[in-house]
Amino acid sequence: MYDALIIGSGFGGAMAAHRLVRAGWRVLMIERGDWVRRGPTARDPHATLERTPHYSKESAYHCLSGGEGEEVGGLFCVGGPSVFYGGASFRLREDDFHPGPEIVTGSKAAWPFDYDALEPYYGEAERVLGVAGDDSADPTRPPRRCSFT
Numbered sequence: 001m002y003d004a005l006i007i008g009s010g011f012g013g014a015m016a017a018h019r020l021v022r023a024g025w026r027v028l029m030i031e032r033g034d035w036v037r038r039g040p041t042a043r044d045p046h047a048t049l050e051r052t053p054h055y056s057k058e059s060a061y062h063c064l065s066g067g068e069g070e071e072v073g074g075l076f077c078v079g080g081p082s083v084f085y086g087g088a089s090f091r092l093r094e095d096d097f098h099p100g101p102e103i104v105t106g107s108k109a110a111w112p113f114d115y116d117a118l119e120p121y122y123g124e125a126e127r128v129l130g131v132a133g134d135d136s137a138d139p140t141r142p143p144r145r146c147s148f149t
Helices: 011-022 080-084 115-129
Strands: 004-007 027-030 055-062 071-075
Touching: 004 011, 011 027, 011 080, 011 115, 071 080
Parallel strands: 004 027
Antiparallel strands: 055 071
């Protein structure tokens, strides 16, 4: 018997599971893919993302612009894209939560919250991931309540 079911073990699923388990919940995570084999080939720069056997276009997204083609696939493995995480974590900027009319264009697509509402969760995720560094030289850095540890 479980209190929660989480589909996907990438960053989003792992963060949700982390919080629920800390709260005493029994959590079951379901993953579509298999474990990524560890070893030198997994660290090969040519073996990341689209070049791994874990990348699939089985459930592809249509890419309107940019990218390397008209379809974008996904990574299906335990840990999802977090397995291939390069160690760089960037927060969205305050303005990113208020897209201009050229982006929204009558779609009414908008964030249901702003940066300030998410800021504490950014901090929590950065602590869990062990994000460190000094962003003081970045003039575009968003405000943070806590410095890196």
